[in-house]
Amino acid sequence: MDSPTAVRVRGLAKRYPDGTLALDGVDLDVAAGECVALLGPNGAGKTTTLEVLEGHRSRDGGEVSVLGEDPATAGLAWRARLGIVLQEATDAGDLSVREAVRHFSVYHRDSRDPEEVIALVGLEDAARHRVRTLSGGQRRRLDVALGILGRPELLFLDEPTTGFDPEARRRSWDLVRGVRAEGTTIVLTTHYLEEAAALADRVAVLVGGRVVETATPRELGGASRRGATVRWTEGGVPRSERTDRPTEVVRGLLARPELLVEGEVPGLEVHRPTLEDAYLALVDGVSGR
Numbered sequence: 285m286d287s288p289t290a291v292r293v294r295g296l297a298k299r300y301p302d303g304t305l306a307l308d309g310v311d312l313d314v315a316a317g318e319c320v321a322l323l324g325p326n327g328a329g330k331t332t333t334l335e336v337l338e339g340h341r342s343r344d345g346g347e348v349s350v351l352g353e354d355p356a357t358a359g360l361a362w363r364a365r366l367g368i369v370l371q372e373a374t375d376a377g378d379l380s381v382r383e384a385v386r387h388f389s390v391y392h393r394d395s396r397d398p399e400e401v402i403a404l405v406g407l408e409d410a411a412r413h414r415v416r417t418l419s420g421g422q423r424r425r426l427d428v429a430l431g432i433l434g435r436p437e438l439l440f441l442d443e444p445t446t447g448f449d450p451e452a453r454r455r456s457w458d459l460v461r462g463v464r465a466e467g468t469t470i471v472l473t474t475h476y477l478e479e480a481a482a483l484a485d486r487v488a489v490l491v492g493g494r495v496v497e498t499a500t501p502r503e504l505g506g507a508s509r510r511g512a513t514v515r516w517t518e519g520g521v522p523r524s525e526r527t528d529r530p531t532e533v534v535r536g537l538l539a540r541p542e543l544l545v546e547g548e549v550p551g552l553e554v555h556r557p558t559l560e561d562a563y564l565a566l567v568d569g570v571s572g573r
């Protein structure tokens with residue numbers, strides 16, 4: 285890896301007091317300036333991993349280095365370099381949005397201007413509203429505002445857009461991209477594959493407390509991503525063919541005049557495996573379903 289490492293995790297293990305083995309040897313590297321998405325089914329260990337990296341959760345084994353320090357022993361100066369957006373919304377019920385952002389800005393030595401942050405997350409029109417009256421999406425944007433207030437070097441986002449409508453999700457992607465463009469390293473978790481594809485340089489797939497594959501969104505799944513499926517209908521009957529040369533298959537179909545309706549191949553589709561296809565194949569393969 286060329287850039288300095290922001291996060292280095294080797295053999296991270298965590299068992300909860302009730303006996304649940306949440307992490308069973310997680311390995312993960314995140315380069316400075318990189319955006320990495322942790323993917324995985326419910327209960328795979330994404331949040332637990334983030335919590336250990338943030339210094340909020342103890343571990344039972346493994347080596348963890350975050351911005352050059354071990355989160356288990358790092359102090360306040362280290363913590364000030366992190367931005368954290370947890371799954372639960374920030375508790376600031378009786379304050380207005382503006383009051384909440386100003387209130388939390390005081391904790392940072394080099395805080396961004398609260399008004400600038402409010403504008404950045406698109407909450408200008410809600411700046412005077414009480415936090416408890418905000419919609420779920422607005423709450424989440426406030427959480428992100430508080431997460432980036434202190435100009436963090438490393439930002440953790442746990443499911444930043446869960447419950448967002450599609451437009452709000454896209455706006456929040458722009459926001460995350462903007463933060464990243466400023467050089468902030470980002471580790472996020474998400475259940476939205478298109479979100480991972482839109483934001484992450486690399487995705488790490490966790491299943492059963494282990495990282496089973498790390499790759500760029502384009503390359504995840506390796507060989508299973510190559511090739512395509514051509515679908516069409518023939519006399520009303522659906523047909524399909526898997527191929528590495530879809531253009532050739534389509535050319536073959538066009539060469540059969542009896543198949544064409546007004547010059548078109550009925551129901552023609554060329555499907556290339558998506559990140560979601562690769563992810564599902566990986567998760568199903570590992571969990572043996």
Ligand SMILES: Nc1ncnc2c1ncn2[C@@H]1O[C@H](COP(=O)(O)OP(=O)(O)OP(=O)(O)O)[C@@H](O)[C@H]1O
Nearest residue numbers: 300302304306324325326327328329330331332333
């Ligand atoms: N405080 C806790 N006490 C006991 N078990 C826990 C605790 N928190 C999480 N677990 C368990 O640890 C495992 C990993 O949970 P974790 O929340 O890290 O997964 P996740 O990948 O973030 O899941 P989700 O996608 O549902 O948020 C699960 O089996 C979960 O039930």
